[in-house]
Amino acid sequence: MRARCIGAILSVAALTTLAIPANAHAAAVACGGGVSTGRVAINGCISAQRGKEGRVYVREITAYVKARNTGPRAVNISYEAFFRVVSGGYWVKLGSGRTYVPAGGTLGPTEVGSSTRPCGPVKVEIRVHARAAGAAWSGWSTAGTAQCQT
Template sequence: MRLDRFAATLAAAACTVLAVPADAHAAAIACGGSVSTQGITANGCISAERWKDGHVFMRNITAHTIVTNTRPHAAYVEYEAFFRVVSGGHWVKIGNGRTLVQRRSTVGPIEIGNTDRVCGPVNVKVEIRVHVRPAGGAWSNWTGAATSQCQT
C-alpha cells in the first residue's frame, strides 16, 4: 500500500515537473489523473500545438502516457489512446502500443498517437483518454486529460 502511494506521488511529481520542451514550436504536455491495474500505474497526458496551413489555423493534438511499474519484476505494458471534441464529439482511437517497463520504475511520456484538427471559430475543448494493461492482464480504467484546441 505504501509503495503504491509512493508510486502515485512519484508519477504526479513527474507530471508536474514536465516543462515546456526546448523547441520553441513544441507544445507543453499536461497530464491528468492516474489509474492502476495489477501493479501498473498510468497517467493520460495531452499536448496541443497550433500551426497554420495557408490561411487556416490547425491544431495537432497528441496523446501521451506515463507508465509506472510497482511490481518486483519487469512487465510489458500495452496502451491505447482515444480522442474527442468535448462538445458532442465521439471517441476515436488515435493510437496504441506496447513497451517494457523495468521493475519499480517509470517511463514516459510516451507518445501514443496524434490527430490534426481545424481550429473552429471558438476555443473548442478537446480531450484524450488512455488505458493500459500488463501483458496478459486486465485493462485499467480510463485516465484522461483535456486542453483547449486552439489556444494561442
C-alpha cells in the first residue's frame, strides 16, 4: 500500500515536471502557407530568438517543418529547409531529414536546422519543401521574420 502511494506521488511529480516548459524565453514558432505532396500537407515554419554573443546582439533563426497526412496509409516523407536574407541574399541549405507520418496523423513542428545571424534591420526568410515516398517534391512553403525585433 505504501509503495503504491509513493509511486502515485512520483508519477504526479514527473507529469508536473513535463508540463513546465524547459525554456520560458523560447521564441514562438510562426508557420507560412501550406503546400502539398500527394496526400501530405506541408508548412514551413520559423522562429527567431534574440541573444547576445559577447558585445554583439544576434538572432538564432530556426526552420521547422509541419506535416499532415490526410491519406488512409502511413507515409515516409523527406524534407529540406533553406534560409536567406530577403534583400539580395541567396538561399543556403539549413538542413534536411526524413520521417514517418501515420495515416491521418500530424508531425511537428519539427526542427530542421538553424542559423545564428548578427542583428540588423533586415528581414530573413526560410523555405521548406517535402516529398512523400514515390511522389514529386512539393512547392515551397515560406515564412519570414525581422531579425531583431524589440
